[in-house]
Amino acid sequence: MDVFQNLAAGFGAAATPWNLLFCLFGCLIGTLIGVLPGIGPIATIAMLLPITFGLDPLGALIMLAGIYYGAQYGGSTTAILMRLPGESSSVVTCIDGYQMALKGRAGSALAIAAGGSFFAGCVATVLIAAFAPILASFAEQFRSPEYFALMLFGLVAAVVLANGSVIKAVGMVILGLLFGLTGTESQSGMVRYTFGVPELYDGIDFVPLAMGLFGFAEIMTNLDRKEGARVLAAKIGSLLPTREELHRSMPAVLRGTTMGSLLGILPGGGAVMSSFAAYTLEKKLSKRPQEFGHGAVEGVAGPESANNAGAQTSFIPLLTLGIPSTPVMAIMVGAMTIQGIAPGTAIITDRPDLFWGMIASMWLGNLMLVIINLPMIGIWVRLLQVPYRLMFPCILVMCCVGAYSISSSTFLVTLMAGFALLGYVFAKLGCEAAPFLLGFVLGPLMEENFRRSMVLSFGDPSIFVVRPISATILVATLGLVLLIVLPQFRKTRDVAFQE
Amino acid sequence: MIRVKNPQDFWAGLLFIAFGAAALWFGRDFPVGTAMKMGPGYLPLYLSWGVVGIGAFVTLRALAIEGPAVEPSRIRPQVFILLAIVVFGLMIERFGLAPAVAVIALIASFASYEMKIIESLMLAAGLAAASILLFIYLLAQSMDPWAWNI
Numbered sequence: 219m220d221v222f223q224n225l226a227a228g229f230g231a232a233a234t235p236w237n238l239l240f241c242l243f244g245c246l247i248g249t250l251i252g253v254l255p256g257i258g259p260i261a262t263i264a265m266l267l268p269i270t271f272g273l274d275p276l277g278a279l280i281m282l283a284g285i286y287y288g289a290q291y292g293g294s295t296t297a298i299l300m301r302l303p304g305e306s307s308s309v310v311t312c313i314d315g316y317q318m319a320l321k322g323r324a325g326s327a328l329a330i331a332a333g334g335s336f337f338a339g340c341v342a343t344v345l346i347a348a349f350a351p352i353l354a355s356f357a358e359q360f361r362s363p364e365y366f367a368l369m370l371f372g373l374v375a376a377v378v379l380a381n382g383s384v385i386k387a388v389g390m391v392i393l394g395l396l397f398g399l400t401g402t403e404s405q406s407g408m409v410r411y412t413f414g415v416p417e418l419y420d421g422i423d424f425v426p427l428a429m430g431l432f433g434f435a436e437i438m439t440n441l442d443r444k445e446g447a448r449v450l451a452a453k454i455g456s457l458l459p460t461r462e463e464l465h466r467s468m469p470a471v472l473r474g475t476t477m478g479s480l481l482g483i484l485p486g487g488g489a490v491m492s493s494f495a496a497y498t499l500e501k502k503l504s505k506r507p508q509e510f511g512h513g514a515v516e517g518v519a520g521p522e523s524a525n526n527a528g529a530q531t532s533f534i535p536l537l538t539l540g541i542p543s544t545p546v547m548a549i550m551v552g553a554m555t556i557q558g559i560a561p562g563t564a565i566i567t568d569r570p571d572l573f574w575g576m577i578a579s580m581w582l583g584n585l586m587l588v589i590i591n592l593p594m595i596g597i598w599v600r601l602l603q604v605p606y607r608l609m610f611p612c613i614l615v616m617c618c619v620g621a622y623s624i625s626s627s628t629f630l631v632t633l634m635a636g637f638a639l640l641g642y643v644f645a646k647l648g649c650e651a652a653p654f655l656l657g658f659v660l661g662p663l664m665e666e667n668f669r670r671s672m673v674l675s676f677g678d679p680s681i682f683v684v685r686p687i688s689a690t691i692l693v694a695t696l697g698l699v700l701l702i703v704l705p706q707f708r709k710t711r712d713v714a715f716q717e
Numbered sequence: 718m719i720r721v722k723n724p725q726d727f728w729a730g731l732l733f734i735a736f737g738a739a740a741l742w743f744g745r746d747f748p749v750g751t752a753m754k755m756g757p758g759y760l761p762l763y764l765s766w767g768v769v770g771i772g773a774f775v776t777l778r779a780l781a782i783e784g785p786a787v788e789p790s791r792i793r794p795q796v797f798i799l800l801a802i803v804v805f806g807l808m809i810e811r812f813g814l815a816p817a818v819a820v821i822a823l824i825a826s827f828a829s830y831e832m833k834i835i836e837s838l839m840l841a842a843g844l845a846a847a848s849i850l851l852f853i854y855l856l857a858q859s860m861d862p863w864a865w866n867i
Binding site: 268269271272383385386389392393395399403406408410413437438441442605607608610611614615618619622623628629631632635638642649665677 | 725726728729732733736737740743747748751754756757760761764765767768771772774778785787788790791794795798799801802803805807809810814818821822825828829831832840841844848852856857859860
């Protein structure tokens with residue numbers, strides 16, 4: 219099979235008027251929430267899940283993916299103009315982007331951020347097209363032990379790369395696993411932790427959990443802080459970068475793209491980690507490290523390319539192995555399940571239109587995003603002036619109606635209130651909800667694969683180390699665990715998160 | 718006198734212990750089985766003890782090592798947000814979509830200290846209209862815009 223032939227077919231599938239519209243809609247929403255601080259892609263995708271109910275699978279996935287990478291574009295706008303991260307992956311862009319804005323180079327910073335993101339998006343699209351099928355055919359040899367090992371690796375990576383305390387992240391993963399066990403156990407048919415509520419027999423519904431933990435907890439913690447009018451730091455000015463800025467940002471974009479693409483594929487990586495790593499790398503490599511923090515253009519170009527590359531390549535584990543490596547991908551699993559698609563190696567062979575259509579849409583989406591972000595920047599800036607007191611009731615209404623519409627069950631709405639409170643408490647106590655969500659999604663899958671492995675080996679646990687692929691993955695997992703224990707690594711990790 | 722040096726971790730640890738203990742208690746009748754023939758209680762048992770253990774460690778560590786305090790909560794926003802969700806659950810089937818949305822939008826706007834009543838009323842009306850348009854007409858969800866089932 220030829221990659222180009224497949225891509226052409228993908229463009230055919232993605233370029234229908236409706237799918238283009240979904241792509242545009244996703245990119246617009248993504249940019250919007252990227253620009254607005256206080257609402258992230260996880261909450262938004264969870265919020266829009268009910269809407270995708272009525273769409274065909276390709277349209278739904280195109281739209282949801284657009285939200286994620288669109289948010290990476292939008293996030294830089296707020297970071298540069300207001301020194302507020304519109305998105306957590308734009309935190310580092312605040313540092314030098316804002317300084318550039320103070321020097322009157324805001325337009326140029328925005329243009330470089332968008333240009334770098336576009337380049338990274340194109341490269342990442344090609345990477346997915348080239349490597350995903352190879353990885354998927356390799357993964358066809360995978361059986362339950364390999365999947366179990368891979369999921370374990372994913373969870374450990376999520377813990378290592380989580381922001382903050384490692385031990386608390388482990389606790390959150392286990393808590394998520396426990397919540398994931400709710401419902402009917404597949405082997406014995408026994409119901410666990412349902413407290414006699416029939417709505418829980420199929421497990422805790424994903425949508426109210428994600429909306430509560432991410433959407434509502436976000437609103438509640440935001441309202442704990444003082445609201446204030448948001449002020450623009452500077453005029454946008456000319457969008458054209460100078461020759462020197464271009465010259466300096468080109469290599470940074472290349473490095474950022476490479477870094478982001480690699481980290482995105484790793485479980486637990488994704489956009490946030492990529493941007494942090496890229497910033498650190500640029501600072502290390504620069505001949506003028508003293509300029510960082512005072513408006514170094516590399517400090518914008520590198521991270522912004524990296525976060526977009528990372529956002530897109532984090533689809534690879536999902537599309538090839540069916541394993542969500544980040545919370546956003548965990549939500550995409552939810553979206554696929556709603557559409558009746560089992561994420562996994564079979565997607566490429568069984569639903570090539572879906573797979574290639576989605577990849578093609580990513581490229582189209584990136585093209586749209588450059589147009590959405592640069593000439594239309596004024597509109598987004600004006601949206602920033604909408605006060606939060608008008609925004610959060612809209613989010614709340616969307617979530618409530620959405621959660622109810624999934625199953626016409628008022629129980630789910632009440633459950634969502636419970637998760638909102640839980641998410642708020644987590645946030646107050648410095649417990650990251652992201653590892654919890656991954657544990658929740660992977661829990662039942664891991665139990666199932668562990669059990670199947672045991673059946674395969676007639677109850678011999680050595681099956682995990684005898685099989686070469688699963689042994690390799692387990693060794694890598696062990697390596698990650700050792701990394702956490704090593705004080706040297708912990709120090710650099712802490713430094714990386716502080717910057 | 719023991720002093721809590723890291724309040725965030727202290728409470729987080731207790732929360733872990735509470736969840737683990739609850740999972741152990743409610744899962745006490747699940748057949749555990751062995752690693753080779755896992756019963757439905759196998760994973761719950763070990764995961765529960767795992768989270769209890771981590772909770773205990775985090776709590777004890779919080780007595781020894783300094784850490785961040787829990788940021789003070791404002792009561793008003795949290796109460797109104799949670800109230801709005803619960804009220805939606807109570808109203809949607811009895812009164813229909815439009816009244817439920819309008820009422821919870823109004824309740825929710827009380828969560829902000831900066832709310833202005835006229836502005837909130839307009840927002841509530843706008844959201845009610847928008848949700849009928851979006852969910853009933855565009856997405857064709859089976860919900861009544863208005864109802865009276867008390």
